[in-house]
Amino acid sequence: MTEIRPLTSTDREAWLPLWxxxxxxxxxxxxxxQTALTWNRLLDPQFPIHGAIATGDGGRAIGFVHWLTHAxxxxxxxxxYLEDLFVTPDTRGTGAGRALIAHVTQWAREHDAAKVYWLTQETNATARSLYDRVATRTGFVHYEIGPMP
Known part of the structure; x- marks a missing residue:
């Protein structure tokens, strides 16, 4: 059974290999x-980035999700914005990704957010098969400029 809970400072050793x-x-x-900065931001209650970890049988860390809010x-x-979502290859298709997305969605409801959204690569077929079941594909195309010098 997958359990989802907010990241705590004691999760670094479990989170790092997933990252x-x-x-x-x-x-x-x-x-x-940057990894250290990301970890510190995830734990800083004054920073608008949040994280949760998924554990499976025996309490083994099997995934994480990071999200941020913006006006x-x-x-x-x-x-x-659901920025990062990862589930270990051996646990994909078990419901862990769905549970992580549901965790963020519930958090968004509790914090009166208007919506949850995310991006993925077109070629990420495994993830997209889940995303197509739990969300609406918007048809937008992603562009970026960067990295900035």
Missing amino acids: HGYIEFYESEVSDE ATWSATPYV
């Missing part, structure tokens, strides 16, 4: 300094 797996999945690199021009209440 590295997430970065590796996206074939990217994040410095140790919006189209809403009096904030939006919630």
Whole structure:
């Protein structure tokens, strides 16, 4: 059974391999300094980034979700951006990803947010099969400029 709970300072050793797996999945690199900064932000109650960890049988960490809130021009209440979602390869398809999304959705309701939204790669078929069941595909195309010098 998957359990979801907010990250605490004692979760760093369980979170770190998941974080590295997430970065590796996206074939990217994040410095140790940025990893430390991200971890500290996740635990800082004054910072608008939040995190939760998923545990499976025996309490083993199997996934995480990170989200942030921001003001919006189209809403009096904030939006919630689900920035990072990761579930270990051996537990994909078990409901852990769905539970992590549900956790963020419930948090958004409790904090009077207007909506929850996120992005993923077009080629991320496993995740997209879940996303297509729990959310509405908006049809927007993502663009970015960066990294900034």
